[in-house]
Amino acid sequence: MSSFLKNLPSTSSLVAAYATISTFLMLLKSMFDLMVPAKARESIIAIVQEHIISRFFTSFTFVIEDEWEFGDNALFRAAMVYLPTKIGPSTQTVLLGFKEKHKFETPPETGVPVWGHVVDEFENMKLKWTLKSTKSKNMFYSRGRKFFHLTCNKNHRDKVMKNYFPHVALTARSILNNRKGLRIYTYDQNHCYWESTAFKHPSTFATLAMEPGLKKSIMEDLDMFVNRKVFFERVGRTWKRGYLLYGPPGTGKSSLVAAIANHVRYNIYDLQLGTVKSDFDLRRLLTSTTNQSILLIEDIDCSSSSKVAQERPKDSDDSDDDDDEDNAKSKVEKKSTPPSSQGVTLSGLLNFIDGLWSSCGEERIIIFTTNFREKLDPALRRPGRMDVHINMGYCTPAGFRVLVSTYLGIQEHDLFGKIEKLIQVVEITPAEVAQQIMKSDQPEVALESLVEFLSAKKNEVDEAKTKKELKDTNQEEKLSAKKNRVDEAMTKNEEKDTKQEEKLSGDQDNGQPSESEMRSIYLT
Numbered sequence: 001m002s003s004f005l006k007n008l009p010s011t012s013s014l015v016a017a018y019a020t021i022s023t024f025l026m027l028l029k030s031m032f033d034l035m036v037p038a039k040a041r042e043s044i045i046a047i048v049q050e051h052i053i054s055r056f057f058t059s060f061t062f063v064i065e066d067e068w069e070f071g072d073n074a075l076f077r078a079a080m081v082y083l084p085t086k087i088g089p090s091t092q093t094v095l096l097g098f099k100e101k102h103k104f105e106t107p108p109e110t111g112v113p114v115w116g117h118v119v120d121e122f123e124n125m126k127l128k129w130t131l132k133s134t135k136s137k138n139m140f141y142s143r144g145r146k147f148f149h150l151t152c153n154k155n156h157r158d159k160v161m162k163n164y165f166p167h168v169a170l171t172a173r174s175i176l177n178n179r180k181g182l183r184i185y186t187y188d189q190n191h192c193y194w195e196s197t198a199f200k201h202p203s204t205f206a207t208l209a210m211e212p213g214l215k216k217s218i219m220e221d222l223d224m225f226v227n228r229k230v231f232f233e234r235v236g237r238t239w240k241r242g243y244l245l246y247g248p249p250g251t252g253k254s255s256l257v258a259a260i261a262n263h264v265r266y267n268i269y270d271l272q273l274g275t276v277k278s279d280f281d282l283r284r285l286l287t288s289t290t291n292q293s294i295l296l297i298e299d300i301d302c303s304s305s306s307k308v309a310q311e312r313p314k315d316s317d318d319s320d321d322d323d324d325e326d327n328a329k330s331k332v333e334k335k336s337t338p339p340s341s342q343g344v345t346l347s348g349l350l351n352f353i354d355g356l357w358s359s360c361g362e363e364r365i366i367i368f369t370t371n372f373r374e375k376l377d378p379a380l381r382r383p384g385r386m387d388v389h390i391n392m393g394y395c396t397p398a399g400f401r402v403l404v405s406t407y408l409g410i411q412e413h414d415l416f417g418k419i420e421k422l423i424q425v426v427e428i429t430p431a432e433v434a435q436q437i438m439k440s441d442q443p444e445v446a447l448e449s450l451v452e453f454l455s456a457k458k459n460e461v462d463e464a465k466t467k468k469e470l471k472d473t474n475q476e477e478k479l480s481a482k483k484n485r486v487d488e489a490m491t492k493n494e495e496k497d498t499k500q501e502e503k504l505s506g507d508q509d510n511g512q513p514s515e516s517e518m519r520s521i522y523l524t
């Protein structure tokens with residue numbers, strides 16, 4: 001043993017040998033790069049990797065990023081849903097969490113953490129999933145990128161492509177269909193991506209304070225849209241539907257949106273146009289929404305950028321020097337403003353709703369809400385963009401009965417007749433009616449409170465009407481008195497002119513020249 005150790009080279013000899021070999025390899029690589037053309041080098045390296053190096057490696061890796069072709073990667077989302085069902089004893093790290101209304105006596109929900117591994121078996125294949133993440137180097141897009149590495153035997157590559165990935169997608173779809181909860185998404189301007197939370201709004205068509213005929217027509221329109229995929233493909237149109245909800249505040253526009261989502265079981269993407277920097281960002285975030293979803297833009301007439309509500313040029317005949325100066329100033333400001341901060345334009349919004357970009361997705365419902373429909377550009381309201389216009393007006397007797405049935409659980413009462421007569425002459429929103437009948441669980445007390453509120457509101461309306469009539473009467477009297485004064489002044493002027501003419505004619509008869517004659521002579 002001692003003789004063997006004596007024959008071993010010293011450490012300095014090993015380091016010297018390593019340095020010599022490294023220098024030789026570097027020299028060889030330099031000569032290879034100088035003497036062999038670039039295309040030839042690539043071909044030689046590819047042949048070496050394929051026939052020599054690959055023989056020492058038996059694994060193959062699929063990379064599945066979170067984005068694909070200007071939008072979210074559906075396979076990545078499917079894997080995020082599928083893999084938590086495959087977490088088992090062999091999984092070393094697990095992501096845990098509770099929902100807001102989770103029962104704490106039950107186990108928490110599981111997920112795949114970043115840099116976590118999940119092993120799956122399918123048709124005698126062993127597949128290893130790893131979730132990885134990278135930080136973004138773009139200052140305008142601060143959210144990091146996530147991606148999966150799926151490692152398998154290289155001989156199973158084709159089998160994974162043809163059989164395993166479709167299995168993952170179909171299983172994920174089945175899991176999502178069996179889930180009862182919906183999601184509502186909001187756009188995070190700082191990180192440029194959609195954030196979601198559980199959507200648990202209880203509003204349904206049964207609880208909406210709306211005319212039964214209108215309610216029925218909306219439900220039939222939604223059901224027909226959901227079941228007309230073949231029709232839209234046959235006529236060559238994008239599978240989408242646009243709804244414009246307009247009316248005063250408090251008439252139930254948001255409740256109708258929630259009822260639509262609960263009826264068709266679609267997730268909601270709530271978009272505030274003021275948070276979008278440009279048309280480019282609008283296209284990017286809208287194409288990242290999923291199919292079978294609702295895009296909601298509330299109070300579009302109150303957008304921070306008026307370019308969406310009205311973007312029509314003024315007539316040239318109405319412009320003056322001040323307008324030209326203002327236009328020149330606006331042009332200078334527009335040039336000095338960076339393109340990324342100009343906001344969403346009407347043309348950019350229309351291009352996605354009904355232009356070529358509208359085909360990037362299917363089975364989508366687009367809903368706009370506004371308090372003043374007349375403020376919207378006609379191009380935004382036309383059919384094909386907003387297909388159905390729904391007037392969310394004031395509360396009606398039928399809507400009142402729905403609210404009373406929902407809140408108080410009664411169908412008839414002695415005060416119903418009086419309340420319905422008041423509702424027909426007083427403009428009151430469903431939100432105001434609900435606020436009054438929520439004051440007590442006793443129907444008698446709640447309805448009397450509503451009667452008092454309606455009576456007070458009717459008195460206010462009558463007083464305002466009386467004041468207006470009195471004001472109009474006073475205005476008419478003032479106009480009449482002013483007219484009389486004008487008539488009297490005109491009469492006096494006429495009498496004065498008559499006397500003046502008589503005086504002039506008398507002077508002319510006495511041989512004195514008249515004023516007109518003197519003026520004529522003077523001018524001559």
